[in-house]
Amino acid sequence: MTDxxxxxxxxxxxxxxxxxxxxxxxFAAAGAAVVSCDVQVRPAVEIAEKATAEGPGRADFxxxxxxxxxxxxxxxTRAAELLGGLDVLVHAxxxxxxxxxxxxxxxxWDRVLEVNAKxxxxxxxxxxxxxxxxxxxxxxxxxxxGVIGLPNKAHYAASKGAxxxxxxxxxxxxxxxxxTVNAIAPAISTPMYATTRASLTPEQLAAHDAQIKxxxxxxxxxxxxxxxxxxxxxxxxxxxxxxxxxxxxAVDGGMLMVx
Numbered sequence: 001m002t003d004x005x006x007x008x009x010x011x012x013x014x015x016x017x018x019x020x021x022x023x024x025x026x027f028a029a030a031g032a033a034v035v036s037c038d039v040q041v042r043p044a045v046e047i048a049e050k051a052t053a054e055g056p057g058r059a060d061f062x063x064x065x066x067x068x069x070x071x072x073x074x075x076x077t078r079a080a081e082l083l084g085g086l087d088v089l090v091h092a093x094x095x096x097x098x099x100x101x102x103x104x105x106x107x108x109w110d111r112v113l114e115v116n117a118k119x120x121x122x123x124x125x126x127x128x129x130x131x132x133x134x135x136x137x138x139x140x141x142x143x144x145x146g147v148i149g150l151p152n153k154a155h156y157a158a159s160k161g162a163x164x165x166x167x168x169x170x171x172x173x174x175x176x177x178x179x180t181v182n183a184i185a186p187a188i189s190t191p192m193y194a195t196t197r198a199s200l201t202p203e204q205l206a207a208h209d210a211q212i213k214x215x216x217x218x219x220x221x222x223x224x225x226x227x228x229x230x231x232x233x234x235x236x237x238x239x240x241x242x243x244x245x246x247x248x249x250a251v252d253g254g255m256l257m258v259x
Contacts, residue, residue: 005057006031008237009083011076013037013066013123014093015059016044018190019141022225023090023233024048028057030234035079037064038093066093066119076126086130088137088237091123094159096143096192101154109155116159120166124181128174135178137237140167142183142248144256164248171246180245182236187252188229189222216253223253 010027014020015036021043024036028051038044041063048059060082064075080086094116097108120140127138145153146160164183171181197205213220223229229251235241236249250256 004031005234005237008032008087009085010088010090010237011035011037011079011083011086011127012090012092013064013119014091014141015047015061016040018092018192019186019188019225019229020090020092021047023092023230024059025051025054026226026230027090027234027237028052028059029054031057032237033057033083034059035082036061037066037075037079039063039065066091066123067114069122072122072126076123076130080130085134086127086136088139089123089127089131090139090141090233090237091120092141093119093123094141096153096156098152098156099154100152104155112155113159113162116156117162117166120163124166124170128170128179131179132174132177136180137241138170138179138181139233139236140181140183142167142185144185144187144250144252147185147248147256167248168246175245178242180241182241182245183248184229184233185248185250185252185256186229187216187222187250187255188225190225193222215255218253220253223251 005027010032012020012024012034015024016038024034024047027034036044036048036059045061048061051059062075062078065071095112124138140163142163143160145157146164150157167181167183232249232251
């Protein structure tokens with residue numbers, strides 16, 4: 001459960017799966033009016049329809065490729081029409097492929113930076129156009145990888161480092177207009193994570209679980225979207241967070257704590 005978000009007009013990118021899908025459902029359940037954006041049409045439509053049926057809020061879907069300026073601009077324009085404006089952007093869309101740093105191909109580097117860093121840049125700029133008059137909230141999904149690095153995911157870590165630097169900078173530039181910009185660094189279980197676990201050998205899985213347990217004093221495993229992530233996002237999307245900007249909120253069981 002989350003606090004009431006009744007009437008808060010929210011656009012969620014990456015709404016077809018994982019954390020984005022969970023946020024679409026939870027925000028609609030808390031009374032928000034949501035537009036879900038993704039390149040995956042069918043699952044996103046199904047999630048939005050189910051969220052609307054369960055209410056009390058509603059969710060619509062607008063197709064959007066966050067790497068294309070024309071697609072982003074059209075999606076945000078349509079979302080604002082459906083919502084009657086915009087109060088909150090939750091930018092959860094992203095990709096996280098892995099490879100040893102020395103083997104990363106140029107095209108793979110470019111693709112990860114395009115989706116994760118350029119996608120943040122484009123969606124935030126589009127949101128700014130709708131928030132500049134009355135203020136609002138931008139919540140960008142970053143990662144602990146952008147702070148401390150992550151072996152076998154150097155391109156992903158670099159892209160999330162860019163997200164953090166962008167977030168802190170525009171928080172300074174846009175704060176005077178009442179626009180807060182914060183970053184989320186989540187360690188949350190998703191279907192993608194389950195697929196990754198299933199691809200590991202028993203030995204690799206045991207080593208992975210031991211590492212996670214050693215890093216997370218709370219539970220020793222990844223968190224749950226509804227229980228652990230949504231309550232924070234609900235607060236950050238609401239009026240109580242108006243004096244908080246440029247911050248990184250680590251929802252990760254203590255993994256990113258200062259040691």
